[in-house]
Structures are given as C-alpha cells and as structure tokens.
Amino acid sequence: MQQDTSEDDDSDPSAWKREVLERCQFVRKTFSCSPMLVAREPTESGAIFWFPYTGQNYNPSRYRFVPGGWNHEHCLLCGGHIVEGDTYWSNTGRDNVDLCEACHGRYLAERPA
Ligand SMILES: [Zn+2]
Numbered sequence: 379m380q381q382d383t384s385e386d387d388d389s390d391p392s393a394w395k396r397e398v399l400e401r402c403q404f405v406r407k408t409f410s411c412s413p414m415l416v417a418r419e420p421t422e423s424g425a426i427f428w429f430p431y432t433g434q435n436y437n438p439s440r441y442r443f444v445p446g447g448w449n450h451e452h453c454l455l456c457g458g459h460i461v462e463g464d465t466y467w468s469n470t471g472r473d474n475v476d477l478c479e480a481c482h483g484r485y486l487a488e489r490p491a
C-alpha cells in the first residue's frame with residue numbers, strides 16, 4: 379500500500395514572498411477595523427479564506443459576514459500584528475499583502491535600485 383508522502387516542494391519558504399513583493403505597489407495606510415467575510419467551506423487544501431469586506435458583492439451561501447471581524451492585519455515578512463491605529467503598507471495590486479513599517483523600511487533598503 380502506497381502512502382502519499384508528497385510534501386510541498388517549496389525548498390525556500392521565503393522565495394514566494396520575494397516574488398510577490400517584486401510585483402507589489404505599496405501605499406501607506408492606517409489600519410482600522412472593518413467587517414470581514416469568512417468562507418463557510420475550506421478550500422481543497424483545507425484553508426479557510428477570509429478578507430475584509432469593502433462593499434463588494436458576495437455570495438452569502440459561501441461567505442459569512444462578520445461585523446468588525448477584521449481587527450488586525452499580519453505583516454507578510456515578520457508575521458507581526460498590525461492593529462487599529464497602526465500605520466502600515468498595503469499592496470494596491472491583486473495580491474493581498476501588507477507590511478509593517480519596520481519590514482517595509484527593511485524591504486526598501488534591500489530592494490535592488
Ligand atoms: Zn513586519
């Protein structure tokens with residue numbers, strides 16, 4: 379009997395972050411709580427999706443509306459919390475990416491000119 383032991387062949391866990399950052403356009407924002415939408419069913423890989431509700435249309439049979447549920451962000455690089463009143467850097471592109479002030483500063487410093 380065969381066991382499925384396939385692992386994510388993601389040898390460098392930060393590689394995808396660098397790739398994502400390459401195509402990000404960051405703007406500085408101040409975080410404030412907002413409603414959020416939470417998927418009712420996990421994806422095939424078992425992840426539950428949730429994202430801030432900004433007035434977009436959604437299917438209530440697929441997503442649950444949680445008032446004030448979006449109460450912090452995570453910095454992509456350090457995983458730190460960005461909470462009410464914090465300034466942070468948010469990607470304006472299609473990827474949902476946020477950086478704290480410290481990581482954004484470091485990222486700019488390391489980014490090739
Ligand atoms: Zn950070």
Ligand SMILES: [Zn+2]
Binds near residue numbers: 450451452459
């Ligand atoms: Zn958290």
